[in-house]
Amino acid sequence: SQELEQSPQSLIVQEGKNLTINCTSSKTLYGLYWYKQKYGEGLIFLMMLQKGGEEKSHEKITAKLDEKKQQSSLHITASQPSHAGIYLCGADYPGSQGNLIFGKGTKLSVKP
Amino acid sequence: DSGVTQTPKHLITATGQRVTLRCSPRSGDLSVYWYQQSLDQGLQFLIQYYNGEERAKGNILERFSAQQFPDLHSELNLSSLELGDSALYFCASSVGGLRQETQYFGPGTRLLVL
Numbered sequence: 001s002q003e004l005e006q007s008p009q010s011l012i013v014q015e016g017k018n019l020t021i022n023c024t025s026s027k028t029l030y031g032l033y034w035y036k037q038k039y040g041e042g043l044i045f046l047m048m049l050q051k052g053g054e055e056k057s058h059e060k061i062t063a064k065l066d067e068k069k070q071q072s073s074l075h076i077t078a079s080q081p082s083h084a085g086i087y088l089c090g091a092d093y094p095g096s097q098g099n100l101i102f103g104k105g106t107k108l109s110v111k112p
Numbered sequence: 113d114s115g116v117t118q119t120p121k122h123l124i125t126a127t128g129q130r131v132t133l134r135c136s137p138r139s140g141d142l143s144v145y146w147y148q149q150s151l152d153q154g155l156q157f158l159i160q161y162y163n164g165e166e167r168a169k170g171n172i173l174e175r176f177s178a179q180q181f182p183d184l185h186s187e188l189n190l191s192s193l194e195l196g197d198s199a200l201y202f203c204a205s206s207v208g209g210l211r212q213e214t215q216y217f218g219p220g221t222r223l224l225v226l
Contacts, residue, residue, distance in 0.1 A: 033214070042114065042202065043217040088155065099145060099168050100215065102155040 003027070004091050006103035013079050014111050021074045021106045023089035031092040032072045033100060034063050038085045046074075046087075076108075084110045115139065116205050116218035124224045130191040133221045137184055137205030143167070144186040145206075145215060146178055150199040161186055162208070193225045 005024045013019050023032065031050045035043040047056045049065035049072060056063055060077045076083055086107050090100035115138035125131055137144050146158040148171075157170035161180035172178075175193075180186040190197060200222050204215040 035217070040200070040220075040222070042116075042219040043204075044114075045214055045216060048214055090155075096168070099157040099160050099170055101157070104154045 003093075003101050004089060004103040006087075006089055006106050008106060009104070010107040010109075012109045012111060015080060016078055019076050019079055019108070021087050021108070023072045023074070023091075023103055025070045025091055027093065028069050029091045029093050030069075030096075032063075032065055032069075033090040033092070034072070034074055035088045035090060036085050037088060037105070043088065079108075079110045081110045081112055084108055114216040114218065116203060116216050118201075118203050118218040118221050120221060121219065122222045122224075124226065125193060126226055127193055127195060129193050129225075130189065131193065131223065133188040133190070133201050133203075133223075135186045135188070135203030135205075135218060137186070137203075138216055141205035141207055141216075142184065143206045143208060143213075144180055144184070145204040146172075146186070146188050147202040147204065147217075148199045149202060149220075150196075155202070158188070190223070195225050198223055198225045 007022045033048050034046040037043050052067040052069045054065050063074045065072045086105045088105045089103045117136045119134045142163045145160045149155045158172040159178050160168040164180050175191050178188045200220045202220045204217045206213040206215045
């Protein structure tokens, strides 16, 4: 089974609505990264979470890492068409020496 | 723009051939990572170099190899190409290659093997 599960796989929301994307790890991680990818393009770094219970915000995007450091949620408030894309979570695990394990991604579409 | 550059942007080749992908990290970054993204496997780590030395290996096939040069740019060599090697290949860089350092990704090289 996948070490890092993202849900949902895809999401279609009306512009202005809030949404949440989840990333669940099968084991405790050192750090959790959120990236956004436009189709066929490079990954854009959004934020990194390291401490259990940590929460970070960037514009209308907020991400939180749970206390056990096994789950993170990404929340977008008042979604806009510019938020559309694929959101990927990447995990840094003990023994990984810094390379990241990625989830399969969540494809977000925002309808105007 | 992440500051990481990759060339070429697109590559079309035939099975059995060999190609070289190039990556220039952000200025000051010593560590380079290579990832492969395909529809069925998702984004997978291949290999990491730090200041010219191999630091970590992931799901990299024996037909693939990489190196990092003294000027810190890196090349990923893919040989005896198969149809299944068609994918997006990303390079990322970070300052020191330590855990919990942000990795900045390049725009990728799209490889199509016919």
